[in-house]
Amino acid sequence: MDNFMRQGPLNDLGLVGRTSEDNAQVTMGDGGRPMVVNLRLDPANKAAMKAVATLVGVDLPQKANYFVEGKETEVHWLAPDEWMIVSQNMEGNELVSKLDEALDGVHHSAVNVSDNFAVITVEGEKARALLQKAIPLDLHPREFHTGMSTQTHAAKTNVILQQVSDAPFYKLYVRRSFSQYLWAWLESGSIGFGLAISS
Amino acid sequence: MLLIECPHCGPRAETEYAGCSEAHIARPESGGLDMTDAEWVEWVFWRKNTKGVYLERWNHAAGCRRWINCMRDTVTNEILATYKAGEKPPKIADAEREYKF
Amino acid sequence: MKNRYSIFSLIRNAFSYHQEWPPAWRSPEPKKSYDAVIVGGGGHGLATAYYLAKNHGMTNIAVLEKGWLGGGNTARNTTIIRSNYLWDESAKLYEHSVKLWEGLSQELNYNVMFSQRGVLNLAHNQHDLRELSRRINANRLNGVDSEFLNPEEVKKFCPAIDLRGGGRYPVLGASLQRRGGTARHDAVAWGYARAADELGVDVIQNCPVLGFESHADGSITINSGKGPIKAGKVGLVVAGHSSVIADMAGFRLPTESRPLQALVSEPMKPCIDTVVMSNAVHAYISQSDKGELVIGAGADAYISYGQKGSGHQTEHTLAAICEMFPQFRRVKMMRQWGGIVDTNPDASPIISKTPVANMFINCGWGTGGFKGTPGSGWTFADLIASGEPDDMNAPFKLDRFKTGYLVDEHGAAAVAH
Amino acid sequence: MSQKFRLESGGLINRDKPVTFSFNGHELKGYDGDTLASALIANGVHLVGRSFKYHRPRGIMSAGPEEANALLQLGEGAYTEPNARATMEELFDGLVATTSNAFPTVKYDIGEVNSLFSKIFVSGFYYKTFMWPSKAWKFYEHFIRKAAGIGKAPEEHDPDFYDKTNAFCDVLVVGGGPAGLSAALSAAATGAHVTLVDDQPRFGGSLMAQSGQEIDGKPALEWVDEAEAKLHDLDNVQVLRRATAFAYYDHNYVGIWERLTDHLPVKPEGLPRHRVHMMRAKQVIIASGAIERPLVFCDNDRPGIMLASACRTYVNRFGAKPGNKGVIFTNNDSAYATVLDLIDAGIEIKAVVDVRKDPLGPLMEKADAAGVKILTNSAVVGTSGRLHLKSVEVAELSDDGETAKSDVTEIACDFLGSSGGWNPTVHLHCQAGGKLDFDEERGAFVPAPSNRTNPNISVGSCKGAFGLADCLAQGFEAGQEAAKAAGIKFRKSGKAPTAEAVDEGNRRLLWLVPGKKPLGQSGKHFIDLQNDSTAADLQLALREGYRSIEHVKRYTTTGMATDQGKTANVNALAIVAQTLNEAIPTVGTTTYRPPYVPVTFGAIAGRDIDDLLDPARTTPMHSWHVNAGAEFEDVGQWKRAWYFPQPGEDMHAAVNREVAAMRNSVGILDATTLGKIDVKGKDAAEFLNRVYTNAWTKLGIGKCRYGLMLGEDGMVMDDGVTSRIAEDHFLMTTTTGNAAPVLGHLEDYLQTEWTDLEVYLTSVTEQWATASIAGPNARALLSELTDDIDLSNEALPFMAWTPGTVAGIPARVFRISFTGDLSYEIAVPADYGLALWQALMTAGSKYDITPYGTETMHVLRAEKGFIIVGQDTDGSITPVDLNMNWIVSKKKGDFIGKRSLDREDMSDPNRKQLVGILTDDPKEVLPEGAQLVEVVKDKPPMDMVGWVSSSYWSPNCDRSIAMALVHGGLKKMGQKLYSPQADGRVIECTITDTVFYDKEGNRQNG
């Protein structure tokens, strides 16, 4: 399978080669094509939780609105029995088979959703101010900070919002068909801040 | 816009929720197959629609996607409690509030 | 009418500095008993009383209103009047209503300012167009005037509309009911109250109904804020409070009460001369005679009796208005408010007998009952007077949820008004 | 005319920065720091507009948001703004303002003829007349509408843009006067996140209008500057100027309207005009001050008649003189502050008319000592001067204050300041559901404690604390209290700023000042200046039985203008109470509603306009369709390719070509938008049994099945094909528009009803891109792109699926058909959607592969009689009505909707049923939505028996085809029906069954 055949949903925006504004206070970019699996599992099943942890190299977070980072995997809490696993070394389908294997006989559901999402990155001095226009959650670091990830909505799309670092640097996982709208919305919100495009 | 505390995710804006309706009206086990039309329709259509403290459920659609329960005063919008689907409403001192007219 | 209103009576009264105007209605204390009592002094309740007296000669009757006349949804609605409903049953009822509207000012000798400036329903996609066509055809064959306008005709009829719909919601066509329009909401309640009072109806304000007691002889004692009142028949017409009153009477309804919001802009010189409704973007707009843009919004998701709503509904509505009318972005909102609308699962009213003998209910007009006021009062009066349903109100019986014959007007009315 | 009413010195204006502006075409000068109103006053412009109803000449009457008269048209062309309050508009170079409600000019306005008829033009006038002849209302209305309204709406697309943001804080302080500043300082000191907003361009509130005040021993404004600087330096504080808290919604959700560029002569690029902050505050401190109440006296509306506090504001804050010689009319001591400041500014005070019999108060004493002429127990009983106040008439009051003595003194003057006491600005408190108490002594409504839904605290003069010292102390206290309630942990420290406590003196509440004649007989006592409602109107309403204050409001329109009765309402209800002989609190207030001041639509809409009003969802192949010149159709939020016209083709031609191409060779459709739900768990089959009408347990792995989903009411809600992936694993598809509702519906049952079922659902709608190829050459085409899938009928029969590789991409290939032809739906991970499409197009070129859109798909499926949920159903249709009994399992127990299907009226044979319709003239295509009758009458009404839900030209049948829902239709095969059209034609047609093409179904079996 040739990788050039892959077309991320933000490709149509022609971001490559777009010039950034001077003194940009916010930078947006295409967060690429991560490998993502959605996992449903009863957290009360300790053995199963353990099995997954062993497989992905990190415990599944049970604290609401947080993600944890392993060496090659990031796991986001989505709901009490639902996680998003973002893997750096395993293809979605491969990870699904491994999970199915590890959870053989246990009620669970592992689904490859790598193509489900677009990822929009937002960073810089005004990143929070920009996102706050779209998102009805308090993003002040006191309430939402590095290490957190949550589902919410941004303007009229549902997103998974992740704060990756204090810069601040955020990632928005948005369903692909909504991604161009969300990009346009955020770009409109950035007027006055100066927008740079990360490559 | 109301602020509703999801028992899973924490306080969230009303716009994250969808599908508010009366809580604690379980679907008849039999699917109503052993019921008269009147009894069945009672479950399908009849609603308490209380003026006062009301037990309702919301779907945290843009969050954890769980259905949650909410105890709310339908006159003042004061939320007295929220709790998970399947749980019983908590006992709250002045939750009996009902407005006469 | 003893004290007819006219330009001549106005001039005559001007000479006495308007000191001689009689009250529009009396403020009687309730009698011990009435042949019939209407609970709820909104437009529907007052119209019911008026037609009971006028059409059925029942004059020993009273209307009990917990607050001030017409203070419920009658005071709060965006006053859109039309009869272009989809189903035969609804069309019949609403068309009867529009016909009554057409002579109402004269009949009541009270100018309710019924203004037939037309109602446009916009279509923004193929699905809308299909629905529109179905409704227009049904309307026509039901004898309800209704026509299709293509985008150019829409623009000509209402030049203020941006056919591009701001980009996202272009206007692909519209239905137009020329006989539709608006009326002055308050005047409707007051006009009916005055006319009913003239026929001997006791209109009693500040008199909440608190409970009922049925007697073996079929009569009902109403426990009211002004003491017990005995009634041969009782008609319940309390809109948003229908479940509350049904609860007092011991029966249940499928009705839910939700806040519906509206707002007005500052008054301006005439800038839009018709009623424009769009289901897709969820907004409705007209301009009142005083000059405000009168704008209706969506209903909140939750049950409430608070007569206010969530702010985001207004935000969404105004975004939709700015989309259809980009030139209004600089216009300002002057006041917003909410009303409690009673909605039934099939978005059609209940006009029905109840499980309680000699008690009748008229409710569930939801987001669109102002237009129905005269027809509703007329047919409900028929039902109360005869005790049995007739052609017009039979389809709206409470029983229909049990048997399954719903009059599903979601397509026409789920979206407010 | 150059600012001849400008004082030599003083005021918070910048005299080094002169500003030029225009009013009604005249070029005038003012200073930076002026408002439009203060600049007009400085220029001696007293006449600014005409009133709403009587077109009476009007001048500026206030210096704040309560302004009822000076509503001007600002700017021109696309930038014009109606009804701008001159008192709130900051002056800038190039500002253009004109009078709103006058023609041809404000001096000579023909509308003034209305005044002549004012005797009949009383409240309720419209309700009593214009009823004859009965059809004439629209004629009258035309002129009435023209006369109504104030400003003109813009006619062009607004070129500005607006911003909106969500916002959060622990403590929101509304109002930057002494109380608010003190509150913000003390809350900020606790570490709480504080936002302070004020609607003025600078902080200080009424301190800007005062003179000689000291706080903490410093001149008050110096203290203000220091406080502001301190707040600016704190990280935990956000300070917004020109920002009005306009709406207080439940759960402490407060709308704040910030104006960013309105005051700038050149609007900077990139700055929105307005920004709305939707603030969720844990606690709110309301420090919104008080608004002075005018006295209601005869002809109290002439240009030159103002609030006393406004006179003071113009002098102290703007260095502008309201006039040269004035009269102050009061019932309390606070107006003497104005008297003293005006005298200091060199303005002649001809007299103070004080209704009190023996006035008490430190300020009065000072004025008295300064030799001001004070007429006690007296009232202004009349005024004169048509375009500008010339004189007032003063008389002594009777003992009870209800009449004036006949001995009248005329005092020449060019302005009058009136003060009837103060109304706390309780708007936000009340919007938040707060109740009011009535302060008998001051004649003022003050906030009762707030409720639990919306925790807030009112402080300062909006709480009824009219002394500076109290304002500061209350603010300080509330700041800490709010921080504590917001959950901030801190140690109490600091102390409240201090000021000298001043005695308020006494008052005499005289709600209605008598005139020379009985009310209504000569002159007008205006209550609501903007809507021209008078005390006589109120009394008329009461006389006519409109007794509730709400009726009075609506009958007289008092309080319904753009100022929402800020200066009118309390006077009105007090006069109503007095007339009815009731206590003021019994009469009560009308409801306070948002917005506090009118707010621009655009600002409230924010960014959700134009293309951003609603997402437009696109598939991975969208760009290809665009390049191929597709026309698009909106289906829900999706953009679907509708048809692909070639040059010169209209839709009809394009669809005919597409249809033929598919039936003859192969066509390709983008089917990505269908909803897809992954269903997993050991009870998955049982779950499907319960949510669909048919049975699922026996469906083999690798097989697909069509399902109908009902609501609990028994009505068809959705349909789609579900495929079995494994014993415990299915993939469900839903219609495009229903994906989210269906998932919600299913989750609802899993989470709340059938919690024992082991099933997990995951939405994979967007994970997969789907291309559907159909037509006799579909197999040949597909076989060229795959070498690991056996496409034979045996290996992959109709209604089966298989994994495999297509064009080098891992795929799921489904042999399902919505067209009735041999057809494969190929689903690949969405990133490869475009690649798959391109590969199919390339490989398909030798078969003349033809892309087709939803319109062609509709024709193709209609030829086969396949329904579309939402087109052939409308929420009132059961499977039985659709003649789809075959799909309703009789054996299965419960499924959603089953019980409802058994209700009495559901088996009525006369329900509407889906049938096929053939027009007698095969060339005639029935319009969709056409209605059908059995008997045509000359004119409506006619009994309709059904309606056409789908109708197309079918190239394959070479005739028109249609489906309709007809009463008892299934029993009426072959019966004639008629469809009367809008143009008078009647289309004749015949009922048939719904399959029009390839009835045996040979084609789809390939």
Ligand SMILES: Cc1cc2nc3c(=O)[nH]c(=O)nc-3n(C[C@H](O)[C@H](O)[C@H](O)COP(=O)(O)OP(=O)(O)OC[C@H]3O[C@@H](n4cnc5c(N)ncnc54)[C@H](O)[C@@H]3O)c2cc1C
């Ligand atoms: C924002 C909004 C916009 C709308 N727009 C439109 C529109 O454009 N067109 C349209 O046709 N319709 C519209 N409607 C719907 C319409 O207003 C209502 O359907 C209609 O006014 C109902 O009239 P009513 O007389 O039944 O109810 P109401 O006017 O509400 O009267 C019911 C009365 O019952 C009284 N009551 C309640 N309980 C008791 C008790 N226990 N004892 C005594 N009295 C009691 C209440 O005080 C009230 O006065 C709108 C509604 C709202 C809220």
Ligand SMILES: NC(=O)c1ccc[n+]([C@@H]2O[C@H](COP(=O)([O-])OP(=O)(O)OC[C@H]3O[C@@H](n4cnc5c(N)ncnc54)[C@H](O)[C@@H]3O)[C@@H](O)[C@H]2O)c1
């Ligand atoms: N002598 C008297 O009888 C009398 C009467 C009233 C007030 N006063 C004096 O006035 C001062 C009152 O101080 P205070 O702090 O209570 O009030 P203030 O009037 O000084 O300040 C209120 C501030 O809030 C702003 N504001 C009001 N509503 C707003 C809103 N919705 N959004 C944003 N900003 C808003 C106003 O523009 C003003 O700047 C004291 O100095 C007091 O002595 C005296």
Ligand SMILES: Cc1cc2nc3c(=O)[nH]c(=O)nc-3n(C[C@H](O)[C@H](O)[C@H](O)COP(=O)(O)O)c2cc1C
């Ligand atoms: C058609 C219509 C027009 C209105 N026009 C105005 C208006 O011009 N000014 C105003 O203040 N309110 C106006 N209102 C709103 C009323 O003041 C009031 O908010 C409404 O009747 C609800 O009552 P409440 O706010 O007292 O609860 C209007 C209401 C309606 C239904």
Ligand SMILES: [Zn+2]
């Ligand atoms: Zn949640």
